[in-house]
Structures are given as structure tokens and as C-alpha cells.
Amino acid sequence: MRSTLGQPMPTNSQLDPHWKGILECAAIEVFAMMANSEITPMPEQPEQQQGEQTAMVGLAGALCGMITIRCSKESAVKLATRMLGEDAKSNPSMVGDALGELCNMVAGNFKSKITSLADHCMLSVPTVIWGEDYVMQMVKPNSGFQFALDCEGRPVWFSLVIHD
Amino acid sequence: MSKLRVLIVDDSSVMRKIVERSLRQAGLDLGEVLEASNGAEALAEVNKGKFDLILSDINMPAMDGLEFLRGLAGVESAKGVPVVMITTEGSEARVVEALSVGAKGYIRKPFTPEQVKERVAPLLGGGQ
Ligand SMILES: [Mg+2]
Numbered sequence: 425m426r427s428t429l430g431q432p433m434p435t436n437s438q439l440d441p442h443w444k445g446i447l448e449c450a451a452i453e454v455f456a457m458m459a460n461s462e463i464t465p466m467p468e469q470p471e472q473q474q475g476e477q478t479a480m481v482g483l484a485g486a487l488c489g490m491i492t493i494r495c496s497k498e499s500a501v502k503l504a505t506r507m508l509g510e511d512a513k514s515n516p517s518m519v520g521d522a523l524g525e526l527c528n529m530v531a532g533n534f535k536s537k538i539t540s541l542a543d544h545c546m547l548s549v550p551t552v553i554w555g556e557d558y559v560m561q562m563v564k565p566n567s568g569f570q571f572a573l574d575c576e577g578r579p580v581w582f583s584l585v586i587h588d
Numbered sequence: 589m590s591k592l593r594v595l596i597v598d599d600s601s602v603m604r605k606i607v608e609r610s611l612r613q614a615g616l617d618l619g620e621v622l623e624a625s626n627g628a629e630a631l632a633e634v635n636k637g638k639f640d641l642i643l644s645d646i647n648m649p650a651m652d653g654l655e656f657l658r659g660l661a662g663v664e665s666a667k668g669v670p671v672v673m674i675t676t677e678g679s680e681a682r683v684v685e686a687l688s689v690g691a692k693g694y695i696r697k698p699f700t701p702e703q704v705k706e707r708v709a710p711l712l713g714g715g716q
Contacts, residue, residue, distance in 0.1 A: 457698035508602060524600065528697075536677075
């Protein structure tokens with residue numbers, strides 16, 4: 425893959441231990457600015473990654489993988505309502521669209537904070553899926569991380585998964 | 589100055605609404621606001637009539653914002669119409685590319701209404 429500047433992209437970025445904090449920071453900023461929602465670190469991480477709605481954005485180039493956001497349907501509706509400024513409960517496609525766009529902005533904000541990725545990593549358009557009957561596979565140890573932030577008393581899960 | 593006829597281009601309908609609300613919060617006097625969900629739909633709108641301002645996402649399926657900008661170059665009704673890109677891209681390269689093919693400015697998502705005003709108002713001439 426080549427960047428838009430025509431330079432070959434350096435590939436195989438290793439997972440950097442700082443990225444978790446950077447993703448957390450990106451998520452907090454995006455939720456505050458676009459959903460007027462204060463999300464905060466949880467003193468204790470919930471054991472299970474729960475949630476019915478998952479948005480994901482693919483990364484390609486210097487870093488290949490994806491960033492996901494997962495939350496309950498209720499949280500997704502609340503976030504969409506805050507973004508739209510009107511009740512989103514009766515509009516499931518808007519709810520999915522809102523979570524997808526939050527994921528898109530979190531991914532973009534995350535990579536813009538990392539110099540080695542900003543110009544060398546492309547984002548896919550977001551995909552949103554419903555359902556709880558799947559698990560996120562980490563292909564090998566150190567190939568990603570996940571964490572939950574508190575959004576009005578409920579966890580919203582964020583993850584970065586890196587592919588070889 | 590008469591009310592602004594604006595085209596908002598983004599594959600996210602939620603984002604199109606947020607952009608429109610931000611323009612209103614920024615105090616712009618909006619008239620007709622049309623939406624398109626990709627570059628091809630946007631080009632079709634531009635071919636139908638003249639806009640005072642176009643705001644476009646970069647990363648969209650079907651036809652992205654950069655292809656849209658290139659397509660605008662050949663459209664008579666788009667001459668002199670300011671196009672502002674609204675993008676999640678942390679990539680300077682893609683922003684530079686957008687500016688080189690005709691965009692007049694860009695706004696990075698996430699954004700505040702104040703940032704929208706700062707970037708858009710100077711492009712509109714007097715009255716806004
Ligand atoms: Mg988009």
C-alpha cells in the first residue's frame with residue numbers, strides 16, 4: 425500500500441504500550457465534543473465485555489487492524505439522542521449510524537495523535553453490527569487491548585485489534 | 589445578504605444533521621440545506637443548481653470527497669463556490685491533497701460550532 429504522498433508506507437507497527445492511554449484520551453474527547461457525554465475511566469473493569477451493538481473501523485497501512493466500540497442498545501440510543509438533539513429510540517438506523525460515526529471519529533482522533541500513523545494509516549468507513557453472540561478474537565497475545573469507560577453508569581467498551 | 593443555500597455531503601446522516609446544527613449555532617443565515625451521502629449524489633445536486641457553500645466529508649463509500657472535488661472542477665455552477673472538507677483524517681497528506689484540488693478549507697472531526705464558524709465565515713464574504 426502506498427500513502428497519498430506516493431511514499432511506501434512503513435508497515436508492521438508494533439503495539440505500543442502508550443496506545444491504550446491515547447485511545448482512551450481520543451474516546452473521551454470525541455464523546456465530549458460530539459455527544460456532549462462525559463465518559464470516565466472505571467475504577468474496576470467489568471469482567472465481561474457486554475454489549476449488543478458494535479461499531480468498527482478498519483485500519484490499513486502502517487497499522488493493520490481495527491478499532492471497535494461496543495455498548496448496550498440503551499447506551500447506543502442515549503448517545504445517538506445526544507448527538508442528534510432529538511430522541512433516537514424509534515430510529516434504529518440512526519442509532520447505528522451514530523455509533524459508527526463515533527467509532528470513525530475515535531479512530532481518526534487516535535491516529536492523528538500518533539505521528540507514525542497519522543499520514544501512513546487509512547481508515548475504512550464504519551461497519552455496525554447488532555447482537556451479543558460473538559466474541560472478539562485476539563489472534564495472539566499483545567495483538568490488541570480493550571477497556572471499558574463509564575458512560576452514565578454503564579460500560580462502553582473500546583478495543584484495538586492489530587492484524588499481522 | 590440573502591440566505592445561504594448549502595450542500596452537506598457525508599455518508600453519516602447523523603453527521604449531516606450535526607453539521608447543519610453547527611452552521612446554525614455558528615450564526616449563519618441558512619436557507620435551503622440539501623444533503624448527499626456520497627460524492628456522486630453531491631455532484632448530481634451541484635449539476636442541478638448553484639450553492640453558496642458546500643461542506644464535504646472525505647471518507648465516503650461510492651465516491652469519496654477527493655473524487656468529488658475533482659468532479660466539481662468541470663462543473664460551471666460550482667465555479668467560485670467555497671468547499672470545506674470535514675474529515676476525521678489525521679492525515680495531513682489527504683488534507684493537502686484536498687486543498688490542492690480546490691477545497692477552500694477543512695474542519696477536523698470532532699469539532700465545535702465555534703471551529704465551524706472560524707473556518708466557514710471568512711469564505712462567505714460580507715454579512716455572515
Ligand atoms: Mg465518512
